[in-house]
Amino acid sequence: MHRSGPGALFGPRGWGAVIAALILICAVAPLLNLVVPKGSLFHLSDFSVSLIGKIMCYAIVALAMDLIWGYTGILSLGHGLFFALGGYAFGMYLMRSIGLDGVYKSPLPDFMVFLDWKAYPWYWSFTEHFLYACLLVVLVPGVLAFVFGYFAFRSRIKGVYFSIITQAMTFAFMLLFFRNDTGFGGNNGFTDFKRILDYPIFTPQMRMVLFVLSGLALVGTLLLARWIVSSKLGRVLTAIRDAESRVMFSGYDPLWYKLFIWTLSAVLCGIAGALYVPQVGIINPGEMSPANSIEIAIWVAVGGRGTLIGPIVGAFLVNGARSWFTVAFPEYWLFFLGAIFIAVTLFLPNGVVGLVAQLRAKRREKKLSAKPA
Amino acid sequence: MTTVVEDENQGTSGPAAIGGGRVIEHDVLDVTHGPILYLDDITVSFDGFKALNNLTLTVEAGELRCIIGPNGAGKTTMMDVITGKTRPDSGTAFFGQTIDLLRMTEPQIAHAGIGRKFQKPTVFEQHTVFENLELAMKTDKRVRRSLFAKLDSAHGDLIAATLEQIKLAQAPDRPAGLLSHGQKQWLEIGMLLMQEPRLLLLDEPVAGMTDAETERTAELFNSLAGKHTLVVVEHDMDFVGAIARTVTVLHEGSVLAEGAMDVVQNDERVIEVYLGR
Numbered sequence: 001m002h003r004s005g006p007g008a009l010f011g012p013r014g015w016g017a018v019i020a021a022l023i024l025i026c027a028v029a030p031l032l033n034l035v036v037p038k039g040s041l042f043h044l045s046d047f048s049v050s051l052i053g054k055i056m057c058y059a060i061v062a063l064a065m066d067l068i069w070g071y072t073g074i075l076s077l078g079h080g081l082f083f084a085l086g087g088y089a090f091g092m093y094l095m096r097s098i099g100l101d102g103v104y105k106s107p108l109p110d111f112m113v114f115l116d117w118k119a120y121p122w123y124w125s126f127t128e129h130f131l132y133a134c135l136l137v138v139l140v141p142g143v144l145a146f147v148f149g150y151f152a153f154r155s156r157i158k159g160v161y162f163s164i165i166t167q168a169m170t171f172a173f174m175l176l177f178f179r180n181d182t183g184f185g186g187n188n189g190f191t192d193f194k195r196i197l198d199y200p201i202f203t204p205q206m207r208m209v210l211f212v213l214s215g216l217a218l219v220g221t222l223l224l225a226r227w228i229v230s231s232k233l234g235r236v237l238t239a240i241r242d243a244e245s246r247v248m249f250s251g252y253d254p255l256w257y258k259l260f261i262w263t264l265s266a267v268l269c270g271i272a273g274a275l276y277v278p279q280v281g282i283i284n285p286g287e288m289s290p291a292n293s294i295e296i297a298i299w300v301a302v303g304g305r306g307t308l309i310g311p312i313v314g315a316f317l318v319n320g321a322r323s324w325f326t327v328a329f330p331e332y333w334l335f336f337l338g339a340i341f342i343a344v345t346l347f348l349p350n351g352v353v354g355l356v357a358q359l360r361a362k363r364r365e366k367k368l369s370a371k372p373a
Numbered sequence: 374m375t376t377v378v379e380d381e382n383q384g385t386s387g388p389a390a391i392g393g394g395r396v397i398e399h400d401v402l403d404v405t406h407g408p409i410l411y412l413d414d415i416t417v418s419f420d421g422f423k424a425l426n427n428l429t430l431t432v433e434a435g436e437l438r439c440i441i442g443p444n445g446a447g448k449t450t451m452m453d454v455i456t457g458k459t460r461p462d463s464g465t466a467f468f469g470q471t472i473d474l475l476r477m478t479e480p481q482i483a484h485a486g487i488g489r490k491f492q493k494p495t496v497f498e499q500h501t502v503f504e505n506l507e508l509a510m511k512t513d514k515r516v517r518r519s520l521f522a523k524l525d526s527a528h529g530d531l532i533a534a535t536l537e538q539i540k541l542a543q544a545p546d547r548p549a550g551l552l553s554h555g556q557k558q559w560l561e562i563g564m565l566l567m568q569e570p571r572l573l574l575l576d577e578p579v580a581g582m583t584d585a586e587t588e589r590t591a592e593l594f595n596s597l598a599g600k601h602t603l604v605v606v607e608h609d610m611d612f613v614g615a616i617a618r619t620v621t622v623l624h625e626g627s628v629l630a631e632g633a634m635d636v637v638q639n640d641e642r643v644i645e646v647y648l649g650r
Contacts, residue, residue, distance in 0.1 A: 251483035
């Protein structure tokens with residue numbers, strides 16, 4: 001509890017799991033997908049690669065949500081916005097790199113030709129540069145979150161009021177992005193990407209590169225989050241969640257603590273969005289819909305708040321179930337999602353991870369009572 | 374970080390020595406004239422109800438002051454004003470000669486050296502006793518410092534000493550939420566001590582304590598007076614009798630009487646409104 005240094009982040013088993021995850025992501029998955037021939041029992045299908053790649057991006061968002069909701073007690077219902085903004089920022093680069101290969105053979109994206117625009121609007125400047133686009137991926141969600149958070153936290157907006165405002169924010173941005181005049185493709189958004197850094201985008205190799213990058217980003221986010229929550233700063237965040245007035249009267253200004261974790265959380269979502277968009281090949285304002293943001297909270301609740309590993313589990317469980325359900329019973333998916341949420345709220349207040357911990361504790365108790373002391 | 378000007382003649386360097394006068398330093402607690410807390414003509418009203426009504430109160434440095442008064446007399450509101458939680462409609466509040474409390478936020482006031490214990494014990498229930506004290510400890514409390522903070526052995530010793538003082542040395546790793554009510558009260562007092570405040574405001578510190586715990590708390594407070602200044606709001610008259618040097622009686626938002634315990638106890642007006650005949 002009072003250890004320090006990098007070794008203290010996890011126990012030996014935890015580090016073993018991290019290393020195993022890295023080997024799976026960087027070596028086993030590429031091998032099974034690219035080297036093992038199709039039809040073999042061990043072949044990892046392209047479908048699975050892109051599904052898992054996608055879910056790993058969601059898991060980053062769930063982790064970001066856990067930092068702000070699970071550890072700091074601030075429920076954001078607008079995290080889908082930061083995810084989408086990261087996606088749009090990188091999408092601008094992807095659109096520029098289509099070059100003259102669009103339907104209209106114009107240097108402008110098809111939707112701009114369609115609107116009869118003659119040049120890129122000013123905010124598209126420099127987006128043809130890969131590194132600048134990467135910078136935007138971090139800056140756009142980060143700056144928006146910082147400014148929004150500064151005013152919200154300074155006014156001491158808390159609890160359900162904060163949740164509602166974040167929900168309204170993502171809704172407002174969705175309406176803004178639906179407009180063609182906004183210059184981001186209206187309701188169609190960005191699609192038809194061709195290449196990244198001159199490499200074609202829809203090849204098995206590129207798919208695998210994006211998969212590995214998403215996996216590394218997920219592991220990196222987990223390590224970063226773990227480091228933060230086990231630092232003194234992490235303990236202050238939990239203290240803010242449990243007794244904010246005591247934190248203030250102990251001499252901490254909660255504003256800057258909340259702002260730090262809120263902005264970091266938004267930036268992580270932006271990075272996840274930027275990794276997500278080239279994998280699915282499209283970004284549109286639907287990603288900003290309020291329902292998407294609410295779903296992020298469901299992943300975290302299902303997996304277990306304030307555990308870091310729980311939100312990752314939750315993201316995989318819910319999205320795995322979705323991918324199966326939407327094929328098997330497409331009409332019933334939303335009912336099922338709602339049922340999961342109700343069941344978790346009623347029976348698993350600490351999520352799946354909490355249930356596992358509970359079962360383990362019970363088994364240990366049994367062992368102890370079986371062995372008379 | 375706040376330092377304290379105890380004696381103006383000690384520092385001979387700087388412009389103070391040249392001019393002969395005393396330079397007012399920003400954020401430095403100055404108690405050279407004696408009082409550590411001045412409240413002057415403070416009025417707070419909530420929807421027309423005057424919780425504090427031209428309250429004027431002075432507390433000397435090192436004093437152990439008890440404040441009593443019936444419910445609604447404004448005791449908690451007074452603490453809210455001192456700690457920055459409530460802004461008064463009018464009046465002034467100074468910490469020492471120079472620090473204007475009405476211009477500061479709660480964390481700034483805490484940093485300047487005022488610690489506060491709430492009526493309902495407020496500790497971080499999910500954290501261990503040790504972590505509670507660590508979080509309260511006087512140190513740089515900005516975000517970046519907290520991210521890279523490491524506990525050095527001097528701080529560890531300080532925490533160990535405080536654990537001893539609040540009789541929780543046996544339970545440093547117990548989650549604070551599992552402590553008894555009285556233990557939580559003590560933990561919160563311990564957290565205040567970790568802040569190394571000059572002025573402690575204690576709102577009903579012995580509520581819910583057993584007689585033995587109350588007695589030990591009285592001992593603790595008596596040992597703290599002098600080094601710290603304590604302002605204690607309490608209903609338990611035996612406890613007040615055990616610690617009080619000076620008692621202030623609040624009634625309807627202003628001071629009704631002030632003086633030694635026995636003087637106050639025999640004051641006609643006090644008997645009328647509070648102690649009962």
